[in-house]
Amino acid sequence: MSLPTHMRALHLPSLSSPPQITLRTLPLPPVVPGSVLIRVLATQITQKSHDIYSGKVGFTLPSDIILGGGYTIGRVAQPGPDTTSLPVGKLVMVQSFLRARDNPDEIQAVWGAFDGGVPTSREWIEKNWKNGSFAEYVLAPLENVEPLDEERLCGPKEEGGLGYSVEDLLQLPVQLVALGGWKGIGLQAGERVIVAPATGQYSGAAVEVAVAMGAGQVIAMGRNVEVLKRIQGLYPKGRIQIVPMTGDEEGDAQKLMSWGPVDAYIDVSPAAATGSTHVSSCFKALRNYGRASLMGTIAEGLAATYAMIVWKSLTIKGQYMYDRADARHIVRMAESGVLRLGPESGVEVVGKFKLDEIDKGWETAAKNTEFGKTIALAP
Ligand SMILES: NC(=O)c1ccc[n+]([C@@H]2O[C@H](COP(=O)([O-])OP(=O)(O)OC[C@H]3O[C@@H](n4cnc5c(N)ncnc54)[C@H](OP(=O)(O)O)[C@@H]3O)[C@@H](O)[C@H]2O)c1
Structure with a gap:
């Protein structure tokens, strides 16, 4: 050349x-x-x-x-x-x-x-x-x-x-960010996880990456029910459940738990979501020994209380981007066909x-x- x-x-x-x-x-x-x-x-x-x-x-x-x-x-x-x-x-x-x-x-x-x-x-x-x-x-x-x-x-x-x-x-580098989050909290095949919000560029990608990693059920939470339904329709029935963010902290937590214990939660909230009750709802919904990956830019203190973190033995991991090896990993996931791109x-x-x-x-x-x-x- x-x-x-x-x-x-x-x-x-x-x-x-x-x-x-x-x-x-x-x-x-x-x-x-x-x-x-x-x-x-x-x-x-x-x-x-x-x-x-x-x-x-x-x-x-x-x-x-x-x-x-x-x-x-x-x-x-x-x-x-x-x-x-x-x-x-x-x-x-x-x-x-x-x-x-x-x-x-x-x-x-x-x-x-x-x-x-x-x-x-x-x-x-x-x-x-x-x-x-x-x-x-x-x-x-x-x-x-x-x-x-x-x-x-x-x-x-x-x-x-x-x-x-x-x-x-071009979706690959976006999914790579989500992979960093899930690997940071050791997502295991078969687990039930929450993605909240699930309708953003990175958070939407976190749904597909979780499924590709073998998550048993993904609970997609967000304000835009139309987009949540569109995401749900991309997967076999029952694999994705949706929970609208209503601002009712306790009610939303109960809804998140309605399919069984929640193992892990990934949060990719923008700064605009500061003050949103969804973060508290998600922490409440985590089972004992649950894990949370915080990847967004919420501009306030943590929604989980000190006591909740202790008594539920929660693991909370901040995640800025990903490890270098994750870039090869996301490419291999796509090349194998387990991770989908495109329509x-x-x-x-x-x-x-x-x-x-x-x-x-x-x-x-x-x-x-x-x-x-x-x-x-x-x-
Ligand atoms: N940790 C990292 O390495 C990393 C990497 C990349 C990005 N980020 C950060 O991740 C955040 C999200 O990025 P993105 O590109 O996915 O953002 P985005 O495409 O703009 O999506 C924003 C998401 O937040 C929701 N949202 C907006 N305002 C809200 C509110 N008041 N209450 C509840 N939900 C609200 C939106 O839902 P609606 O559909 O209802 O509007 C949408 O789902 C950004 O702050 C970005 O800087 C972090």
């Missing part, structure tokens, strides 16, 4: 509302040890990322950046000199959890979304990974690139493939835009914020 000297990319001078994005022609980044140059085929656009670039979310990022980060499917354009398993042309998933190689537990960032907020991680991002994937090419850290079995994932069904489009594969999993591609159509992409993202809507930027 002969490479051009320059590429087109979407540039942001600094966070501002509205973000002042321009399409620029920039030199291709030089490939250095520990990195891989990826030709971007598709990368996700979400309302949330627009809010981040507008400065509304409060996440910090360096100035003078190429937008985007992980959540990208592409092909290896040029592997770094220390690359051993990513030949030119290989289809790959690029995931967005960045960790410093010499200090992975302390220096962490979400590529293109949050530089970690502390001086050490901010400086590390500024010097190394401030440019993302809203471009024809992206230079990715080697460890953030996962090879994909293209024949299996994208091949025709009649030839043993799964028939996914490249854009369908069968309730996820459809509602728009696909070129770099110079980014404004249309943001507009589409703003109208499609509920679970199951993928908007792709395809440079």
